[in-house]
Structures are given as structure tokens and as C-alpha cells.
Amino acid sequence: xxxxxxxxxxxxxxxxxxxxxxxxxxxxxxxxxxxxxxxxxxxxxxxxxxxxxxxxxxxxxxxxxxxxxxxxxxxxxxxxxxxxxxxxxxxxxxxxxxxxxxxxxxxxxxxxxxxxxxxxxxxxxxxxxxxxxxxxxxxxxxxxxxxxxxxxxxxxxxxxxxxxxxxxxxxxxxxxxxxxxxxxxxxxxxxxxxxxxxxxxxxxxxxxxxxxxxxxxxxxxxxxxxxxxxxxxxxxxxxxxxxxxxxxxxxxxxxxxxxxxxxxxxxxxxxxxxxxxxxxxxxxxxxxxxxxxxxxxxxxxxxxxxxxxxxxxxxxxxxx
Amino acid sequence: xxxxxxxxxxxxxxxxxxxxxxxxxxxxxxxxxxxxxxxxxxxxxxxxxxxxxxxxxxxxxxxxxxxxxxxxxxxxxxxxxxxxxxxxxxxxxxxxxxxxxxxxxxxxxxxxxxxxxxxxxxxxxxxxxxxxxxxxxxxxxxxxxxxxxxxxxxxxxxxxxxxxxxxxxxxxxxxxxxxxxxxxxxxxxxxxxxxxxxxxxxxxxxxxxxxxxxxxxxxxxxxxxxxxxxxxxxxxxxxxxxxxxxxxxxxxxxxxxxxxxxxxxxxxxxxxxxxxxxxxxxxxxxxxxxxxxxxxxxxxxxxxxxxx
Numbered sequence: 001x002x003x004x005x006x007x008x009x010x011x012x013x014x015x016x017x018x019x020x021x022x023x024x025x026x027x028x029x030x031x032x033x034x035x036x037x038x039x040x041x042x043x044x045x046x047x048x049x050x051x052x053x054x055x056x057x058x059x060x061x062x063x064x065x066x067x068x069x070x071x072x073x074x075x076x077x078x079x080x081x082x083x084x085x086x087x088x089x090x091x092x093x094x095x096x097x098x099x100x101x102x103x104x105x106x107x108x109x110x111x112x113x114x115x116x117x118x119x120x121x122x123x124x125x126x127x128x129x130x131x132x133x134x135x136x137x138x139x140x141x142x143x144x145x146x147x148x149x150x151x152x153x154x155x156x157x158x159x160x161x162x163x164x165x166x167x168x169x170x171x172x173x174x175x176x177x178x179x180x181x182x183x184x185x186x187x188x189x190x191x192x193x194x195x196x197x198x199x200x201x202x203x204x205x206x207x208x209x210x211x212x213x214x215x216x217x218x219x220x221x222x223x224x225x226x227x228x229x230x231x232x233x234x235x236x237x238x239x240x241x242x243x244x245x246x247x248x249x250x251x252x253x254x255x256x257x258x259x260x261x262x263x264x265x266x267x268x269x270x271x272x273x274x275x276x277x278x279x280x281x282x283x284x285x286x287x288x289x290x291x292x293x294x295x296x297x298x299x300x301x302x303x304x305x306x307x308x309x310x311x312x313x314x315x316x317x318x319x320x
Numbered sequence: 321x322x323x324x325x326x327x328x329x330x331x332x333x334x335x336x337x338x339x340x341x342x343x344x345x346x347x348x349x350x351x352x353x354x355x356x357x358x359x360x361x362x363x364x365x366x367x368x369x370x371x372x373x374x375x376x377x378x379x380x381x382x383x384x385x386x387x388x389x390x391x392x393x394x395x396x397x398x399x400x401x402x403x404x405x406x407x408x409x410x411x412x413x414x415x416x417x418x419x420x421x422x423x424x425x426x427x428x429x430x431x432x433x434x435x436x437x438x439x440x441x442x443x444x445x446x447x448x449x450x451x452x453x454x455x456x457x458x459x460x461x462x463x464x465x466x467x468x469x470x471x472x473x474x475x476x477x478x479x480x481x482x483x484x485x486x487x488x489x490x491x492x493x494x495x496x497x498x499x500x501x502x503x504x505x506x507x508x509x510x511x512x513x514x515x516x517x518x519x520x521x522x523x524x525x526x527x528x529x530x531x532x533x534x535x536x537x538x539x540x541x542x543x544x545x546x547x548x549x550x551x552x553x554x555x556x557x558x559x560x561x562x563x564x565x566x567x568x569x570x571x572x573x574x575x576x577x578x579x580x581x582x583x584x585x586x587x588x589x590x591x592x593x594x595x596x597x598x599x600x601x602x603x604x605x606x607x608x609x610x611x612x613x614x615x616x617x618x619x620x621x622x623x624x625x626x627x628x
Contacts, residue, residue: 028525032442035435036451039495043454046492049472050465105365113363122366129373131613133553135583136602140376142587143383143599185372192369214344216351218358239460246462248556249584273464273556280471280560295468299461306460310453 050299053292060286065293071259073279079290081297083261087176087269088301090262091251092244094180095187100237102184103191107199108221110192123196130189138253141182146173146254149181154266169264174256177265179274182250187240194239198232198316199225232316238309246302248273272298384603387596393604397566397577406593411601413568417576418608421483421562422552424572425490430544433498437540438528440499441506452503458496466492467557474561481563483572489557494547501543505536538623545616549609555580579605 057065061079068080110122154171161167202225210220226233256268257278270278272294279291395410440452466489474485509532517527533540563575564585579601586598 025524025526028523028528032435032439035432036439036443036448039432039436039499040451040454042492042495043458045473046466046469049469053468053472102365102369105362106369109362109366113359114366125370125373129369131549131553131609132373132376133555133580133605133609135553135555135580135587136376136380136606139583139587139598139602140372140379144375144379188369188372216355218355219351221358221362242460246460246464248462248464249559249580253584253587273462276464276468277556277559280467292468292472295465299465302461303457306457307453309460310456 047299050292050295054289054296056286057289057293058296061290061293065290066297069261071290073259073283073287075285075287077286077290079286079293081272081294083259084270084272084275084294085297087255087262088245088271088273088298090176090265090269091179091183091255091271092241094177094265095183095244096237096241098181098184099188099191099240103188103236103240104195104226104233106188106192107195108225110196111199112217112221126189126192129185130193134186134247134250135253137182137186138250141178141250141254145178145181149173149175149178153177158266165263166265169266171266172256174254174268175266176255176262176269179251179255179269179271180265182254183244183247186247186250187243190243191236191240194236194313195229195233198229198236198313202228229316231312231319235309235312235316238305238312242302242305242309245271245305246273246298248277252277272301380599380603380606383596383599387600388603392597392600396568397582399566400591400593405591408591408593408597411577411579411582411604413565414577414579414582414601415604415608416568416570417483417562417565418552418579418605420570420572421486421490421558421576421578422548424483424487425494425551426544426548428487428491429494429498429547433495433544433547434502434540436495436499437502438506438532440503455496455499459500462556463489463493463554464556464560466490467560470557470561478573481561481575483562483574483576485561486558486576486578487572489561490551490554493554493557494551497547497550498543501546502536502540505539505543506532508539509535538620541623542616542620545612545619549612549616552609552612553580553605555584559584579608 057077057079061068061077064078064080066080066085067082068078069082070078070080071083072078106126110119110126114122150171150173154167154173154175154177157167157177158171206224206228207220210224211217215223251271252274255270255274257270257274258268259270259275260267262269276291276294276298279287283291392408392410393415394412396413397411398407398409400407436451436455440448440455469492470485470489474488475481478484513531513535514527517531522530558578558581562578562581564581565575565577569576583598583601583605586594586601589595589598
């Protein structure tokens with residue numbers, strides 16, 4: 001773990017004095033600050049543009065935009081995004097339920113169980129999983145997972161509950177469940193990479209202390225390593241959730257793009273992001289503004305989730 | 321002597337230790353079994369995590385190579401119709417569009433991103449801290465939001481879809497990613513090196529140019545290449561703003577075609593030939609992304625070795 005460096009100006013008293021006298025360099029500072037403020041301005045304009053585009057829909061629908069369940073595209077509404085928000089949360093939850101246990105296990109396996117020769121290879125493979133663009137995951141889900149789901153998984157799940165909630169309805173592949181599964185594959189690299197980072201800084205003393213007391217490896221994993229890196233792993237999970245909430249194209253390709261209240265995990269639907277992508281092309285009337293309002297909701301949700309993840313990972317770094 | 325020992329009170333620590341040892345010995349079989357099961361589960365999960373990767377790669381190679389030919393890579397697309405259902409043409413202009421948009425976005429984003437990273441690595445003011453947080457949050461925002469932004473500020477004023485709008489969206493997407501990775505690389509430069517520069521009387525700009533940038537270069541270049549790779553695969557923002565094009569066109573002010581966009585459009589086509597061709601497009605895209613990522617790795621490995 002590298003210690004945080006305060007930079008030139010705080011690095012030592014000598015450096016500070018020198019940098020404020022003969023060698024102070026105004027043009028350099030202006031260029032740096034210029035780039036920084038330019039980016040800050042772009043971010044402000046970006047936020048403003050989404051807000052501005054969404055304004056007509058906000059004015060027209062007010063809070064019904066969030067609580068309303070009716071979404072009539074193509075004209076003047078009404079536009080209620082409740083079902084979209086619900087679908088977004090459901091798919092993210094499914095993704096987390098699958099990806100969190102697998103991701104944390106993989107991180108532990110990569111750090112402690114895989115033979116050292118293969119560790120770099122394993123880490124590269126997980127990185128490769130992150131390098132595949134989302135449209136390719138969508139294509140893969142469309143060709144391979146849709147038939148697998150409708151022929152194998154959905155009949156099996158429906159068999160468990162006797163075609164009752166939450167596994168009721170038609171078994172045609174395209175569903176919230178499928179979107180969740182595809183998302184779980186996509187957020188897995190994030191969760192593995194970040195939990196690997198936070199687990200790798202657990203002090204060796206603690207691990208060896210546990211082993212020397214006669215604990216088995218699984219006891220060291222569950223009673224020493226995981227509790228020590230708890231906060232960092234939480235950060236990894238929240239970051240993964242943030243990615244799942246905003247993932248667009250892959251979801252749009254497998255969720256069935258159908259705005260309705262979800263009544264089953266097998267029902268088709270649309271998340272906030274996927275609906276923007278699928279409806280944007282032929283938005284008429286106030287629909288464009290309503291889609292921008294979806295973007296606004298999405299922005300607020302993902303920005304808060306990411307900020308929370310940042311707090312968690314920073315705290316994990318501080319305690320490590 | 322023996323008398324003395326027997327007169328001693330019983331040792332509580334000794335008893336306690338004995339208890340623990342007995343307990344440990346009694347449970348060791350169960351604990352070993354649990355531990356083995358647990359470890360097998362962990363390894364199982366790890367292998368499970370790699371299955372989708374294997375499946376995606378297999379699909380890309382299997383279905384992608386079947387679709388790819390020289391004409392497919394270089395020709396212009398044609399629209400199949402009911403009579404000529406297999407007339408899909410090629411993806412030449414989409415490859416061109418992807419490269420043009422990605423390079424232009426990089427051209428805009430790299431200087432700003434690297435300078436922002438340098439600023440964030442040096443400044444400690446409250447504004448800098450806020451900006452650091454904003455940069456980090458921006459890296460996690462869904463890319464489609466930038467599509468909305470580019471639509472509002474480029475497509476609407478110009479009254480047409482354009483490659484430029486894609487450049488704007490991807491550029492804004494890349495800046496925080498580049499800034500973050502270069503900030504980390506700049507922070508990794510030992511302060512003794514910079515202080516040595518200061519002691520020689522060098523100006524800040526001279527130190528940045530001759531010390532900080534060269535030392536941090538491998539990390540910075542790797543970050544830039546990876547962000548280019550990431551931007552290349554982005555579909556959502558492109559989908560909203562670049563439109564579609566069936567001709568050779570280098571002018572970014574016109575609508576353009578791009579590989580991720582074509583993959584998306586073909587995947588939902590009514591013609592089986594186009595749906596199958598989607599894999600060819602995807603393979604071309606993934607190949608280009610992998611070339612960039614591999615270059616990033618090689619560059620950073622080689623430059624690090626030279627340093628030593």
C-alpha cells in the first residue's frame with residue numbers, strides 16, 4: 001500500500017519555499033488549472049443539458065414521473081417511470097445475487113488457491129471479461145442464453161413454484177431474469193478486481209496468526225480475511241451495483257423492451273437505461289423530454305451509488 | 321521437592337490450554353472436511369466465473385469467422401431484400417467510422433485528461449478535492465447519459481446526426497478515465513526525483529516535462545490505450561447520436577457508421593443473414609479492442625523494463 005503523497009507543494013519545507021520563489025511558474029499553473037476548470041465546466045454543462053432536456057416532462061408530470069405506472073409513448077404522455085425504476089432495481093438485484101458470491105469466491109481463489117503459476121493468467125482472464133463490449137454480451141445473451149433459458153431454466157424454475165409467483169408467465173427467454181443473468185456476467189469483473197485489491201492488503205500477520213492458532217483455511221477465510229476487508233468488499237459490491245443500474249445495450253437486447261408493471265421474473269420489461277436506448281430513435285411529441293427525464297433519474301441514482309462506493313473504498317484504504 | 325509440586329495450586333492456563341487442545345483435536349476431522357468443501361466451492365465458483373468468458377470467445381470465433389471474409393471487411397454494406405436475402409455487403413465504412421470517431425475523441429480527451437490528472441496529483445485545495453470526487457463519479461456514470469448530452473448540444477444545433485456528436489460523447493467519457501489513471505501514475509513518481517529537480521532550480525513546468533511525465537509515462541500511456549479500447553466498444557452513446565451511413569465518408573460532420581452500432585442493428589434484423597453477420601461485426605470489434613489492450617500491456621511492460 002503506497003502512502004498518500006501530498007504533491008510538490010507539501011512534500012517538504014524546502015520544496016515549498018523554493019516553489020514559491022524563484023521557480024514559481026505561473027503559465028504552467030494556469031494551463032493545469034485551465035484544463036481542470038474546463039473539465040469542471042463540461043461536467044456542469046452536461047448535468048445542465050440533461051436537466052434542461054428533461055424540464056418539459058418534469059413540468060408536465062411532476063412527481064408522477066416517479067410514482068406513475070402508465071407510460072404512453074409517442075404523444076403527450078402520461079409518462080410514469082415507476083415500472084422502469086422497478087425493473088432497473090429487480091435486474092440489478094438478480095445480478096448482485098449471482099455475481100457477489102461468485103465474484104468474492106473468485107477473488108479469494110485467485111489470491112490464495114490458484115497455483116502461483118496461473119495467478120497472472122487468471123487475473124488476465126477476468127480482465128478480458130471486462131474488455132468485452134456490452135453489445136457483444138447482448139448478442140451472446142440473445143443467441144445462447146435465450147434458448148437455454150426458455151428450454152431449461154424457466155421450465156425448471158416454474159416447476160419449483162408450480163408456475164406461481166415469482167416464476168409465472170410465458171417462458172420465452174426474454175425476461176427480467178435473463179437481463180439479470182447477463183448483467184451478472186458483466187459486473188463480475190468489477191467485483192472480482194476490486195475485492196481482490198482490498199483482500200490483498202489484509203496484513204499477512206493476521207492470516208498467519210490465524211493459521212498458527214490451528215484454524216483451518218476456511219476458518220481463516222471466513223473469520224479473518226473477510227471480516228477485515230468487509231468495508232472494501234462492500235465498496236466493490238456497490239460499484240458493481242452502479243454498473244448494473246446503468247448498463248444499457250446488453251439489457252436492451254435481452255429484456256424484451258416492453259414497458260409494463262413487472263408481475264413475474266419471467267415478464268418482459270425495460271430498465272431506465274435500456275428504455276432510453278430503445279425509444280430514443282422514434283421519440284415524438286413530449287417523449288423525448290420524458291426520456292431525458294429518465295436519464296435524469298438514472299443520473300441521480302448512479303451518481304449517489306458511485307459516491308457511496310467512493311466513500312466505502314476510501315474508508316477501506318484509510319483503515320488498511 | 322515432590323511435596324512442593326503437589327502442593328502447588330492447579331494452573332488455570334494449563335487447564336484452559338488443555339481444554340482447547342482437546343477441543344481442537346476432537347473437531348479437526350469436521351473442520352478439515354468443512355475446509356475442503358469450502359475451498360472446493362471457491363474454486364468451483366472461480367471456474368464458473370470463467371465459463372461465460374469461454375462461451376463468448378467460442379461464439380465469437382465460431383460464428384464470427386464464418387461471417388468474415390475479405391469483402392466483408394472492406395466492402396460497403398448493402399441492404400438485403402426479399403429477393404436477395406444474403407446481400408449484406410461489408411462493414412468497411414463501419415471500421416473506418418469506428419477508427420475516426422475513436423481517434424478524434426482520443427485527440428480531444430488525452431491532453432485534457434492528462435493535464436487534469438497532473439492537476440489532481442499536485443493540487444490539494446478544496447476545489448481540487450471536489451474535482452477529484454467529480455472525476456471519480458463521472459467514471460461510473462452510465463455512458464448513455466453522455467449520448468443525451470451530445471444529442472442536446474451537437475445533434476440538435478446542427479440539425480443532423482454526426483460523427484462529431486459521437487466524438488463529443490466519447491471524449492467526455494474518456495477524460496475522467498484518463499485523468500484517474502494518470503493521476504495514479506503521477507502520484508507514483510517518487511517525490512525525491514521532483515525535489516532533486518527543484519534543488520537544481522528547475523521551474524514546475526520543466527519538472528513536469530523532464531521528470532514527472534517521463535517517469536510516469538508507462539502508466540499514462542497504458543491508461544490512454546485502455547480508455548481508447550473502452551470507448552471503442554461503447555454502443556449506447558453512439559446509438560443516440562451518430563446516425564447511420566452506407567458510404568465512405570471521412571467527414572465527421574456527417575452521419576457515420578460504427579462497429580458497435582452495426583452489431584446492435586444487425587442483431588435485431590429480420591434477415592437471418594444479417595443476424596448471423598452480427599457475429600462477424602462483433603469479432604472485428606473485439607479484435608480491434610484486444611489489439612489496443614494488448615498494445616497497452618506490451619508498452620507498459622517494455623517501458624518498465626527499460627527503466628531498470
